[in-house]
Amino acid sequence: DIQMTQSPSSRSASVGDRVTITCRASQSIRSYLNWYQQKPGKAPKLLIYAASRLQSGVPSRFSGSGSGTDFTLTISSLQPEDFATYYCQQSYSSPALTFGGGTKVEIK
Amino acid sequence: QLQLQESGPGLVKPSETLSLTCTVSGGSISRSTDYWGWIRQPPGKGLEYIGSIYYSGTTYYNPSLKSRVTISVDTSKNQFSLKLSSVTAADTAVYYCARTRIAESWYFDVWGRGTPVTVSS
Numbered sequence: 001d002i003q004m005t006q007s008p009s010s011r012s013a014s015v016g017d018r019v020t021i022t023c024r025a026s027q028s029i030r031s032y033l034n035w036y037q038q039k040p041g042k043a044p045k046l047l048i049y050a051a052s053r054l055q056s057g058v059p060s061r062f063s064g065s066g067s068g069t070d071f072t073l074t075i076s077s078l079q080p081e082d083f084a085t086y087y088c089q090q091s092y093s094s095p096a097l098t099f100g101g102g103t104k105v106e107i108k
Numbered sequence: 109q110l111q112l113q114e115s116g117p118g119l120v121k122p123s124e125t126l127s128l129t130c131t132v133s134g135g136s137i138s139r140s141t142d143y144w145g146w147i148r149q150p151p152g153k154g155l156e157y158i159g160s161i162y163y164s165g166t167t168y169y170n171p172s173l174k175s176r177v178t179i180s181v182d183t184s185k186n187q188f189s190l191k192l193s194s195v196t197a198a199d200t201a202v203y204y205c206a207r208t209r210i211a212e213s214w215y216f217d218v219w220g221r222g223t224p225v226t227v228s229s
Contacts, residue, residue: 034215043204043219050212091214095168097157
């Protein structure tokens with residue numbers, strides 16, 4: 001199985017901060033990497049697919065980058081509604097899709 | 109607007125079979141571009157992919173669950189279903205259904221609200 005490791009597991013930040021979340025794959029997954037946002041009690045929401053493609057309707061302050069084993073989700077200016085848990089998900093080894101353990105972005 | 113809604117028992121006994129249905133509204137389950145999938149999330153933990161199905165019946169399962177999982181589709185009802193056999197407490201989770209896009213990357217772009225399932229006697 002391809003293991004996905006996210007860091008940090010939690011992050012405190014203030015409104016307006018630039019926040020970067022990292023996801024590392026245990027082997028190369030090319031650009032088969034997606035990012036989701038999940039708020040408490042809600043279903044995940046797709047933000048980024050194929051490493052860097054912004055899902056329709058997602059604010060442009062979200063961006064994704066990377067390929068191979070190292071990927072980054074960046075929020076350019078954190079907004080109050082962005083406090084949530086973020087998950088990466090690889091599909092290189094489909095159908096054995098796997099998610100990272102999540103990064104919780106909390107209010108400082 | 110495409111919407112998905114999970115339904116099924118919230119409590120299942122150990123060793124029995126968990127059965128859930130996802131009803132798709134606002135669009136056809138038979139679209140050629142779409143697969144339909146199940147993902148689960150144990151309490152306080154991360155997400156686990158279960159499997160996906162195409163309207164023709166083609167299925168893809170997570171190898172770690174494959175021996176216990178069956179996903180089926182009913183195009184006449186615009187529904188797809190999940191069966192997970194021989195459940196244990198480890199199968200307690202919120203179960204989500206989601207549209208699976210298989211393009212540049214397999215991803216889930218429309219989700220149901222999720223339904224909690226507890227495995228307990």
